[in-house]
Amino acid sequence: MHVMKWFYSFLLVLFLFGTEARAQKCDLDQILIDLQDAKLSKAFIEKSELVESWKIVKDAPEAVRKNTSVLENISSLSSKKLPNGNALDVQKLFDNGLSNTLSKVSDADKVKILDRINQWDASKADDLARRLGKDNYPALADDLSDPDFFKLYDDIIHDPENALDIAKRASNGNLTTTAKSTFFNDVTKLGKDFEGVVAPALKPGGALRSKLKTILENKFGIKDLDSYQMFEQVQFTYNKSGDYFIADQAFVKYGIDADGDKFIESVIIIENKLSDATKLTGNQSAARSIAEYTVRSRQISGLEQGLNATLNKWLRVYGDGSGKNIVDITDEFR
Amino acid sequence: MSSGKDIEHIIKDVFGNRCEVTLHGDACYIEFLHEGNSACIAIGLIAYPDVIKIQEGCSVMKKFDEVESVLLPVLSKHDINIGFWKSTIFKDFNIGQHEFNKHDLRAVEAIFNEIKSLSYIQGTQFLNLFKKLDQVYEASERMEVKEMVNFISQPLPLRRMVIKKLCEDNGFDDFCNKYIESAKQKARSSQFKGYDLAAQELYNTLRLMSKSQ
Numbered sequence: 001m002h003v004m005k006w007f008y009s010f011l012l013v014l015f016l017f018g019t020e021a022r023a024q025k026c027d028l029d030q031i032l033i034d035l036q037d038a039k040l041s042k043a044f045i046e047k048s049e050l051v052e053s054w055k056i057v058k059d060a061p062e063a064v065r066k067n068t069s070v071l072e073n074i075s076s077l078s079s080k081k082l083p084n085g086n087a088l089d090v091q092k093l094f095d096n097g098l099s100n101t102l103s104k105v106s107d108a109d110k111v112k113i114l115d116r117i118n119q120w121d122a123s124k125a126d127d128l129a130r131r132l133g134k135d136n137y138p139a140l141a142d143d144l145s146d147p148d149f150f151k152l153y154d155d156i157i158h159d160p161e162n163a164l165d166i167a168k169r170a171s172n173g174n175l176t177t178t179a180k181s182t183f184f185n186d187v188t189k190l191g192k193d194f195e196g197v198v199a200p201a202l203k204p205g206g207a208l209r210s211k212l213k214t215i216l217e218n219k220f221g222i223k224d225l226d227s228y229q230m231f232e233q234v235q236f237t238y239n240k241s242g243d244y245f246i247a248d249q250a251f252v253k254y255g256i257d258a259d260g261d262k263f264i265e266s267v268i269i270i271e272n273k274l275s276d277a278t279k280l281t282g283n284q285s286a287a288r289s290i291a292e293y294t295v296r297s298r299q300i301s302g303l304e305q306g307l308n309a310t311l312n313k314w315l316r317v318y319g320d321g322s323g324k325n326i327v328d329i330t331d332e333f334r
Numbered sequence: 335m336s337s338g339k340d341i342e343h344i345i346k347d348v349f350g351n352r353c354e355v356t357l358h359g360d361a362c363y364i365e366f367l368h369e370g371n372s373a374c375i376a377i378g379l380i381a382y383p384d385v386i387k388i389q390e391g392c393s394v395m396k397k398f399d400e401v402e403s404v405l406l407p408v409l410s411k412h413d414i415n416i417g418f419w420k421s422t423i424f425k426d427f428n429i430g431q432h433e434f435n436k437h438d439l440r441a442v443e444a445i446f447n448e449i450k451s452l453s454y455i456q457g458t459q460f461l462n463l464f465k466k467l468d469q470v471y472e473a474s475e476r477m478e479v480k481e482m483v484n485f486i487s488q489p490l491p492l493r494r495m496v497i498k499k500l501c502e503d504n505g506f507d508d509f510c511n512k513y514i515e516s517a518k519q520k521a522r523s524s525q526f527k528g529y530d531l532a533a534q535e536l537y538n539t540l541r542l543m544s545k546s547q
Contacts, residue, residue: 167383184383192382232389233380235360259516260479260490263525292524298418299361299378301391301426304488306416308525 027058034066043068049075056091060099067107073114080122088122089129097132097141104145113144116154124157137183156187161278164191168233168246169283190274190323195248198272198317199232201326202249208317211329216268219331220313228253228268231303236269236293238286244296245283248272252303264309267293270329271314275321279334288314288333341386341442348446349375363419369465372397374419375453377429388432388445394457395421395487398467401496404543408536409492412528416488422497423470424487427456471501489529491517492536499540510537 031054035041043050053074057065064070080088102110117125131137143149152170156163167188201208204226216222228251237244251268271284280288287293293309317329338357345362346355354365357379364375373396378389401422409415429452434441464470474482474497479490486493491513498506510533517533520526 164382168381188383233360256480256483257520258479259513260483260486260494261520261526261529262483262488262490263523297360297378298358299363299376299393300389301378301393304416305418306414307488310524 027055030058034062037066039068040066043071047072047075052078056094057099060094061103063107064099064102064110067110069107069111070102070114073111073118076118077114077125080125082122082126088125093125093129093132096129097144098128100141101144104142105147109145109147112147113150116150120157127157131183140183143183152184156184159279159281160187161274162191162281164188164195165246165281165284169244190321191272193323194274194319195232195272197319197324197326198270199230199249202270202317203230208326208329212315215315215329215331216313220268222266222268222313224253225251225268228266229302231300233297234300234303235296236267236287236309237296238290238293243283243286245281245287252309254302262304262307264295264307266311267309267313269312269314271316273316273318273334274323276318276327277334278318340439341436344439344442345446348443348450361418368396368461371399373457373461374421375449375457376419377449384437385433385435388429388434388449390428390431391426392429392449392453393424393426394453394460395419395424396461396464398422398470400467400500401493404539405493405496405536408532408539409489411535412532414489414492414528414532421487422467422493423464423485425456425460426484427452429453467497468501471497471503475503492529492532495533495536495540499543506540510540 031051034054035044044054050068050071053071054065056074056078057070074090074094077088077090077093082088102113105113117128132141144153148170152166155166159166163184167184198208200206202212203209213225216225231250231252232248234247234250234252235244236247236250247269249270249272251270253265253267255263255265257263269288271280273279279285291310291312293312295303295305295307295309297303298305313331314333315329315331316333318327319325320327342355342357345357345364346353349355349364349366352366354363356363356365359381360379362377362379364377366373373394376393376395378391380387380389397420402420406420429449432445432448434445464473470486474486474494477485482494483490486497495506495510495513497503498509503509514530514533514537517526517530521528521530
């Protein structure tokens, strides 16, 4: 029975390789060796399109080219169309580095990565192929074999204007995760530049200070902003599961009661967004609807981890997308 | 390509091999022994993909084991968890704003040398004033509460209960009873949830302790 299946596979391959077979003798030799794998030969008989997928990864390690789940995912990718109507160049994607990425991860992670890429628009997969190219981010193929890093890449390409917020959460506790590739430096640069513009503008004497005071008084009845202390990049936990967000700026007003117990009277959260259209991240949106936070940051002088804040007000400072200019501060969110 | 471990090693080289350095994404802790108790210089960090910013407010902290060994189990039981590095006393000081590229290890060394100089001036002076718990007690008793909050770590009244007991303060029972009543009122607020039960349990524990303990 096994011999028969192998024979049929051989005939199928001869048919599919057709007249190219002589020109591609090496490929033919290689596929005949791989066809000794019963699972692969069965898959080729049942789904002839997998032979085309195999050809895309024919130079990849055995663990990639003989994995039928990988081949099925490649087949799906090959059917994707770019906005201009052209087919996604899957060969380029794999040749530029995705084969390398997949060769370094477990079989389960190979499938997870390809499943995820299959869920992207073709243009995002094409962007990855371009970035993996030698002239762009040569270390990216290796970096993507780290599951945490791949998730970070996945999150950022779906919400590029919040790249910095996403990267900051990922780097918490692991200073090397986001430093691995220059890709992250590039995609987070605008966000970092913008934070560098907003923070000084909110401090006493800053360009936005007066408008901040006006909006706090008009919207929230807060008239004593000068009693608040400004902190940058404060992590707040907002539920018992430990989910948290990072406030770009937090204005905190403390109280000390007669016993000496310290408490937070009020917190004003300021989120910096590159443009008016930039939405809050998922964690920021979830936190905004919750009344009570706990300081999660390990060490900020004067703002101890574990202190609770119950009255929280949110404002948004947004720019013109350049990372250099502030457009407005508002209590309205996208 | 440098990593968090490379940066940790440089900080350890700067502060000396007797220190333990722990680097997190949002903080760096440089721990050492001072007169038999643990002390720590704590520096807040903001980590970006390429650079690390150092927060200008820095703390030197000291842990008196005789206080913390009694207090922390009670706090933990009642889910009162203030401060990442649990200290008895602390002093905040300013080290200025710094920023370095994660891969520029020379810049890391230069900045932490500067922080070491500043923290030696501020930290050593502070720690040498408070080698023994008696010195903490005497200094705190001379302070107004507003001043004390910048000296004894939160939750301050609960720590004071232990310090007063260990330093045989005559007003220990009155102080504890007054605080327990106050904590009962405050416990309605989520910010002080469990403080009443913790105060009562701590008082019960402290009352059973003999003077020699």
